[in-house]
Every structure is written in structure tokens, then in C-alpha cells.
Amino acid sequence: MSPLTITDIRTILTAPAGSRLIVVKVITSEPGLYGVGCATFTQRHLAVKVAVDEYLKPLLVGRDPQRIEDIWQTSWVNSYWRNGPVLNNAISGVDIALWDIKGKLAGMPVYQLLGGKCREAAAIYRHADGRDEKELEENVRRYMEEGYHYIRCQIGGYGGRTPITRKPEGALPGAYFDPVAYAHAIPRMFEYLRSQLGDEIELLHDVHERLEPIHAVRLAKELERFRLFFLEDPLPPEQSEWFRIIRQQCATPIAMGELFNHPLEWIPLVTNRLIDFVRAHISQLGGITPAKKMATMAELHGIRTAWHGPGDVSPVGHAANLHLDVSSQNFGVQEWSGFPDPLPEVFPGCPQVRNGYMYPNDQPGLGIDINEKLAAKYPCPDGPPTWTLTRTPDGTPVRP
Ligand code: MG
Numbered sequence: 001m002s003p004l005t006i007t008d009i010r011t012i013l014t015a016p017a018g019s020r021l022i023v024v025k026v027i028t029s030e031p032g033l034y035g036v037g038c039a040t041f042t043q044r045h046l047a048v049k050v051a052v053d054e055y056l057k058p059l060l061v062g063r064d065p066q067r068i069e070d071i072w073q074t075s076w077v078n079s080y081w082r083n084g085p086v087l088n089n090a091i092s093g094v095d096i097a098l099w100d101i102k103g104k105l106a107g108m109p110v111y112q113l114l115g116g117k118c119r120e121a122a123a124i125y126r127h128a129d130g131r132d133e134k135e136l137e138e139n140v141r142r143y144m145e146e147g148y149h150y151i152r153c154q155i156g157g158y159g160g161r162t163p164i165t166r167k168p169e170g171a172l173p174g175a176y177f178d179p180v181a182y183a184h185a186i187p188r189m190f191e192y193l194r195s196q197l198g199d200e201i202e203l204l205h206d207v208h209e210r211l212e213p214i215h216a217v218r219l220a221k222e223l224e225r226f227r228l229f230f231l232e233d234p235l236p237p238e239q240s241e242w243f244r245i246i247r248q249q250c251a252t253p254i255a256m257g258e259l260f261n262h263p264l265e266w267i268p269l270v271t272n273r274l275i276d277f278v279r280a281h282i283s284q285l286g287g288i289t290p291a292k293k294m295a296t297m298a299e300l301h302g303i304r305t306a307w308h309g310p311g312d313v314s315p316v317g318h319a320a321n322l323h324l325d326v327s328s329q330n331f332g333v334q335e336w337s338g339f340p341d342p343l344p345e346v347f348p349g350c351p352q353v354r355n356g357y358m359y360p361n362d363q364p365g366l367g368i369d370i371n372e373k374l375a376a377k378y379p380c381p382d383g384p385p386t387w388t389l390t391r392t393p394d395g396t397p398v399r400p
Helices: 042-060 068-078 085-106 133-145 179-197 213-226 237-249 263-271 288-300 315-327
Strands: 006-014 021-028 034-038 122-128 150-153 202-206 230-232 254-256 352-354 357-359
Touching: 006 042, 021 042, 021 085, 034 085, 034 315, 042 068, 042 085, 068 085, 068 288, 085 288, 085 315, 122 133, 122 315, 133 150, 133 179, 150 179, 179 202, 179 213, 213 230, 213 237, 237 254, 237 263, 263 288, 288 315, 315 357
Parallel strands: 122 150, 150 202, 202 230, 230 254
Antiparallel strands: 006 021, 021 034, 122 357, 352 357
């Protein structure tokens, strides 16, 4: 029997539910044996496609797809200059597909290769928002009735939606928000929610880096009495030294990390126990291979996982998250924003969600596929995103 080799690597771009998704398909010399991986960097989808098609494919065709670690390491250093979302997402597309192939070869779901289940399903958190507190409460109650126990609460999206009335003349267009008004509104919101909903439900909030560091410290202190499950991204990665100050001031649990690229960004936060949840976008790390290492290191330091899982993670990426969730002792919670139509049709084998829990199926590999013909009916829109053109009231461009 001739040795198993990678014969082709294809990049599939599709936007069935609006978000631009990037899925990589690794095809092998064994007829019918292939794997799928998520490489979704939705804001720069074409750059990822070039990185896969023009660099990884020529590097990897002819290699043994069973050598996942070797392929990850050689892909990572082959460019010499490494890291960053484009190259990491490209590597992830291949890496996750190789885990899918290995599971198919073994006749086992990927979670078995990662050590087997240590829970039956992953607890999910949903996103509730509203124009005001009353509308938010109604949306939270709707999720509670559907069986969800963890709910992220926002008013008016990231940074709030206070009308901006004090722009200077000539202020440039952008997605304006007022960080000070936002910082005042959030403790009021949780005061209201706890008074209406009681203590049983787990509540979360995402700051999305919208505050000055000292205001993030104050907010974390003010929210301590509302016993959040976690406060997400109160600081940008560039200001991670401030996490120590938050820790010294309060016991609000902190989640961090959808922007993490490189281990040097998160190792100090984990080893010094300055955060409580690692929240990486696993394709941004480079796939299952580095995410498993991050999860294990976090476990050894008493820190849990809460992998990034919004609509701009493909269902293939959600399946990869889920196989890590059910096999990692230190799983915390899994973000999920639904699989609206036609995603389940484009991605046969989408994980099932029932009564607040997401369940993997027991098919070999990741248990998910892509219908390429159908995916082609939903082309990705061109151009840069606009929601990231964020500005504060005097017109200063800031992090989104
Ligand atoms: Mg977030």
C-alpha cells in the first residue's frame, strides 16, 4: 500500500449568514478521505486565502497528513517572520482539517483523540442586548425560558449607543461611542438585572476594550457585588500590565483573549493568575494544536477556557471548539450565537444545541462537513468592515 499523502488543499470562502467564513479542505491520496478546518479571519478573508493557496499548499502537498505536530511547526517557521492573524488562521485551516482526518483514520471523534469526554456536553452562553434595561430583561428571560443558564448582557452593543452631541466641526465619519457614558451605564444595568432576575442566573458582560485602563479598573470594582460569571476583555492586549491592578482591587472574574496571537501575549497572564478564563479565537492561535496546549497550561494554573464563538467562527470552528470543550477538564463555558439558516444546510453535521448545552455527534473526526456547491451560492462581500471604524466623541479613532 502506498503511503498516505496530502494531494490538494483548497480554500472555500462563503457567507451563508452574512459573516465571511473561510474553510480549508485538505484532500489525501486515499479516495474519499479529506478533512475540513476553520481559518476564519472575517475582516481580511482574501489575505488568508492567498496565504493558504500560495504558500501552505505548495509547502504541504506530498506530506503525510498524520504528522500534525510536524506540519504545524514547519508551517509556522517556514515564513521565518511568523505570528499574526493572517498566517495563524491559514495554519489553523490546515491544522483543524488534519485533526479531522486523523479522527476519520482512527474511526473516532476528535474528542477521543484529545483524551475522551470528561463531560457530556458544553454549557453555552448566549448574547442578550436591548435598547434599554426593560428590553434587555425581556431578551434575557427569553433565553432563560429556552434553557440557557449563562447570558451575556449588553445595552446598545459594544460601548453602548449614547447619542453623541459634542463632535467638533469636521469630525470624520465613524462608529461613534461615548466611553464615559458607557462606563456609567453598566453598573446601573446590572443593578437592575439582579433586582429583577435574582441570583440564580449567570450573567456576563463584554467590555470589548472600550475603556481607558483606569476606568476598566473602576468598572471591575463596581461590578464585583453583582457576581458576574465573567467580565470580558476589560483591557486591550496592549495594556495587559493593568490586569494586575484589577486583580489587586477586586474579585470580579476576568475573561480575556479573542485577540491573542502568540503565547508571549498570554503566558504571563496565565502563570501570574491575572485572568480567570482564556478566551482565544482558536483559529487565530493556529488551530486545535496550539489551543490544546493553551488549555492544558491554563488548567495547571486554575484557569478555565471560554473559546471565542461568535457568528464569525465557522460551524467547523464551532465543532473544533466543542471537541476541546468536552475533553478539557478546565472547560468553563462556550460562546455561541446560533446557527441561523442556511448554515445547517451548508455545513451538514452542525453541533446540536438543546436546553442550554451543545452536543458533539459521534461521527469520526469533527463530525461536520461543508456542501461546497451550496457554499458557492453565498459569495463573500468585498471591502473592509465599517463597524471597526470606531471613534470617541471628539473624533479620535480607537479600538473597536
Ligand atoms: Mg468578545
